[in-house]
Amino acid sequence: MRYSVEHKAAVRKRILDTAAREFRRKGTNAVSVADIMRDEGLTHGGFYRHFKGKEALLIESVETALRQVSDQLRKETANLNRPQALETLIGFYLSEEHMKHPERGCAFAALGTELARYPKRCRGAIALALDRYREQLLSLMPGRTDSERGANFEVLFPSMAGCLMAARAQVDARRSSEILSGARAFFIRRFCAEPAVSGQEEA
Amino acid sequence: MRYSVEHKAAVRKRILDTAAREFRRKGTNAVSVADIMRDEGLTHGGFYRHFKGKEALLIESVETALRQVSDQLRKETANLNRPQALETLIGFYLSEEHMKHPERGCAFAALGTELARYPKRCRGAIALALDRYREQLLSLMPGRTDSERGANFEVLFPSMAGCLMAARAQVDARRSSEILSGARAFFIRRFCAEPAVSGQEEA
DNA sequence: TGTACATCAGTGAACGCGCGTTCACTGATGTAC
């Protein structure tokens, strides 16, 4: 072999990291296989030694991106107790930083509407990756059972993703910030102060 | 003139309606100018007698789509009192029907992540269209002042759009329905039962 | 009223371009002997 096994694995990882970043930054259509390889100082032909095609790369990129973000969110909240952790998580997800840097952020908030339109064979893998994402963050959700925490996740995360998307769609920076801070206040109040899914706190 | 002024206006409107529908269905990249014209029984060349280019069409399509949806939502809630109207609106927005038919639904929920990446010259016009959308639906929002109602809109709508996007990304129909019904219950409880933005109900 | 002309929505070939993918090839290194 010309290159060692470790070399190949390392190149593959770099391609994946670049793809995960660029897809989130520019969308999956605006980034070509050649663009990604050029970013690594390689040419497009070699790409097919690492991935079956662009579609396979996209699926792995989404998996990679979601893993990176759930790892980061877990790390940021690792030493905090439950309510603090959730408040911190919401603060991070709905931060100016996250709004300005989709390339390092949640893949669902960056690519959601186009992922929803991919053919079923892709969406299956993507849905699994989203399930793992939820699994990783489940312990940070409010609720007494996994089922309650799961239900909370599935309202909170899509909702926050929608608000982030709205903030990013704005042209006026002040409007973007208002959307973010309004959403932060809302979700912190609704998910940190009291259980969100079950209904018994309404007298 | 070969064709009457009314003819031209009618063709333009049909192009716009088709574009608004197909963009929402397939995304803006997956629909070509030729596709849209073919749908009208026309050829691609004539397109440029009606629009400056695809980008201009996209902007007008988003405006058209948002207007159609706000008109429909206003119509559906026209004869209802405030809390009923809001509950109905949330029920419509987070319905199975809306999930299954992005082509007739909210353009922000269908195209949000790609709209957020368009060049600024587009996003300006799109942001204005989103402002008009909000304006049209403001009276249905909870709150005592327009500012409160506006703040509620800017949490509620992006959040619902995110949940719709999540439901559409799922492959399993039951999971999609659960996401929708969970979101419906949450938003109805949080926005219909009590003021959502101001904080004084927390004793 | 009839005739000549202007208008312009719509046609379809052509443009340059970038895409995803394929493939014959290169050449450094591991392996077999």
Next chain:
DNA sequence: TGTACATCAGTGAACGCGCGTTCACTGATGTAC
């Protein structure tokens, strides 16, 4: 130890394709006289 060969990551020309846009042209109808 040296030599011949196999491996395969990476190269870059080439493929077919579809895109947005341009443009010379058509031809039905409105307008001027």
